[in-house]
Amino acid sequence: MIAPVNEKLELAHQFVLHTNRNIFLTGKAGTGKTTFLHQVKQISAKRLAVVAPTGVAAINAGGVTIHSLFQLPFGPLVPGSTLRESRKFNKEKIRLLRTLDLLIIDEISMVRADVLDGIDEVLRRYRNNGQPFGGVQLLLIGDMQQLPPVIRDEEWSLLKPHYETGYFFGSKALRQIPYISIELTHIYRQADARFISLLNSIREKTVTRDQLADLNQRHIPNFAPHDKEGYITLSTHNTTAQQINSNKLAGLPTGLHTFEAIVEGDFPTSIYPTEASLELKVGAQVMFIKNDITREKRYYNGKIGQIVDIDDDIIYVQCGDNEDVIDVLPVDWTNLKYTLDPATKEIKAEAIGTFRQFPLKLAWAITIHKSQGLTFEKAIIDASAAFAHGQVYVALSRCKTLDGLVLRSPIPSHSIKTEQTLEDFHDEVQQQTPTEQHLRDSRRSNQQVLLQELFSFERASSLTYRCRRVVNEHTNSLDAECFPILTELRDLLQNKARNVTNRFQQQLPVYFEEETLPEENDTLQERIRKATAYFQAVLGDELLPLLHRCPTDSDNKQVRESLLEVLDELEKELFVKLRSFESCRDGFDALSYLKARNHAELDFQPERKKLEKEAATTTDSPGRGGLYGALMKWRNDLAGEHDTSGYMVLPQKTIAELAKLRPTTLDELLAIKGFGKTKVKQIGQDVLAVIKDFLERPKPTKETKEKKVKEPKEAKIPSTTQTLALFQAGKTIAEIATERGFAVSTIEGHLAQCIGQGELSVEAVLPPERIKLIRSHLETAPSTTFTELIQTIGNGVTYSEIRFVNSAIRAELGEAE
Structure with missing residues (x-):
């Protein structure tokens, strides 16, 4: 019995970890579905989140509710209705959703189809991905x-026009994607073959008249057990359960004790695991609602007992005459919120609220609905008035044995609800059970999708088009250099990236036809390593530096913000591509690629902000600092004095032209666009004075800078020196990059500088045969570009290796790196 279970669990684990297939994990009550969920949380290398339809289910699963994570409105989510629009998400949650690999939804039977489609809409929107559930x-x-x-x-009545069924599998988004089904069959909760057979027949709606008669023998009229026997009543309706508990508690002659819960932080009343004001008496029958986390494991969720004594801070419970009395103390429940750990870049569950109370509730009776997931030794089933599908099965399957079950009234055949929709779905599920071959095919398909994603520059091309469109629509408001730079970027992206990847993608199907997985295909891996070196150079040395040169200043704040928004998106796309290729330096590994891509999404900061900050402190900078900055400051100060806008004094484009041409006479000012005779008469002399003052300003030297320092400060160690020290200490380039929080290419650039300055021998970085090979090509064709050399040399040579050797040659010739 155990081997098939292990095989199914292992198959499920493999599909979760190594494929992108969507999975429906099902199984009878007591087959270990929740245990599997917790195992996945521990072993999966993917970034995941766990959600459930109700607060209690979410707490039990160690997750959050669907509505809280996706901020969905309550009530029906009608397609096309404004009710489907969720509240605005904060940046932290958006970053979390964008880097999510796996979403686990527990208790899926209770999730409506429209709610699943609501999740789909949120994920598509905030992941910028049109695939179902945002991929x-x-x-x-x-x-x-x-x-x-x-x-x-x-x-x-509102949903029916749009959905054939309200069950989750009626979701429009789910119907767009295939999913596999894995059914766990080994039952842990019951061991009696007769009882298991009866439960299976009820579950599958094949119960015979004889089986029903056998079950109804457990109907004992006027059954009134003593509380010490530990029976709990499972009722179809909440009012019935509450009335039983209230009457039983009131009938006890002992004194009433009230225990107030301690609630801290964010813990909504809707997910309280027990009463905030818990009223108990000695003699009350109670149920534990949490597992004992101590080594003794004295109680578990669903265990029934009787209160034998109460102190101020301890409740004593005995479960059966022969068991030891359990001293029960208050425990904590935690309300979780998913966040991104800034250090590890992993999704973590952050506690945002706690609920402290005794892990008990009155248990003469509870509803069948609240009993789902619990196990009882003895139970009285009151299910003759079952009104919903599954109620009878859930109630009966809570019991460990048939002998521990008593029926309040006989179970009529009509209370075992049958739904043809579920029968049809069950038949469909049976046809979607995967095999080991399906697993291998799914792994191959997943790796193929990721490789096609890696070798695609379509999104970058689309973003470049959007940048050029913004500039083209607002030419008069932006710097004249903006459009030519973006045009050059478009051409470079097309010729050196898109065209190359398009040709490569045409060749990928040939590799994909082979029996081996892409990760195991040596020929393909060699091609990927060569392509990685090429694209690292194109992205890191050509595309990104060119993008960083694009000026963004404008007198029109709205235009500038529109341009910056799309430029940042483009830069992020190229940055993520660079990091993704860097992860494939030694070959393609699906999980490593996913991790690198997701980390890059989180690590990205627009380089423009850093460059602008540097430019503001550089007197000769043609950007936002220097003369341009001085003129802008003068203009804005003058505008402030006259309570007017800066562009009314001088347009930004005119200031850029002034900073570029640096006129020194009024006649030269007249030649600049934006200056007429009136403007020259009004402010001409002032403008020339600013320019003259800037040009005559002495440039600060090291000596003058040192004199200005009032107090000696600790000298900052150059970044290249820090890298060199770590390398000489024996750390690898990858280890240094991780420790310093830089890209691998940045660390390689530091080492190349050290080689060029004679601080490091090239032999410390590369083997002699590699140096000899690269050096011969460099000396034979000194004018050849590095990119062309990569193609000529082959053998997996990288851009950085060529740069190492080239730096060594320059050092020998006395040329500074």
């Missing part, structure tokens, strides 16, 4: 023969 892998866990989603008649 996130789904793990849906639940048993469709258990409790269904709650849909009121008035809600269904």
